[in-house]
Amino acid sequence: MYGLTRASTTLIAAGVAGFLIWIATTINDHSTGGYWAVCGLIAGAGLVMALSQLLGGWTKWGVPRLSATVFLVAFIPVLIAAGWVVIAHQPGGNWASHHVLSWSSDIHIRGLVNDLANYVSVLAFGIGLVLGYSFDTTGPRQRATTVDRRQDVVTPADHRASDEPLAAEGTDAGPSTQPRTSRFGLRRRSKPVASEDRPVDETAPTQTTDHS
Helix, strand or coil, X not given: CHHHHHHHHXXXXXXXXXXXXXXXXXXXXXXXHXXXXXXXXXXXXXXXXHHHHHHCCCCCCECEEECHHHHHHHHHHHHHHHHHHHHHCXXXXXXXXXXXXXXXXXXXXXXXXXXXHHHHHHHHHHHHHHHHHCEEECECCCCCCCCCHHHHCCCHHHHHHHHHHHHHHHHHHCCCCCCCECCCCCECCCCCCCCCCCCCCCCCCCCCCCCC
């Protein structure tokens, strides 16, 4: 579906661009006004071709916007370079054309400017094309999803509450009466534990374990 949409948009734009160029051929370009009208129509054809890719989903839809970086870094230099030649070859030899040709001689590019005289229409088309490339889209809008972080928060009170049953079990169990075993498998002598009603008899014999 995406490829079909882009192909259809490109075909329609090519038809519109061709129609603008056909109109340009019907205008007398030997006057200053006619010259600039022809250049404007051809530049418009290039702009239509570039915008067809934007509208056809080349940048994955979204809201069109002007990219300041592309406009300043790419379009402005192209406009200066191509516009220099377009202005230099205006019919009638007006003051703008004379100044540009004089400056071209000063910086030693007069020969290059003269060689491009027959390609003014191509340069005009390129100006419109690069201008269209200066537009971009922000992409499709996405719905912002909110996450409730209150469910993931665990307060210190919850830890204390979960530890209370374990602490209570450890308290009710009392002191351990089982004899401890050393590293060599020998049981250590356990001392008698005093109770509330009977005092401890230190002279009483203690039990030992037979190691046989």
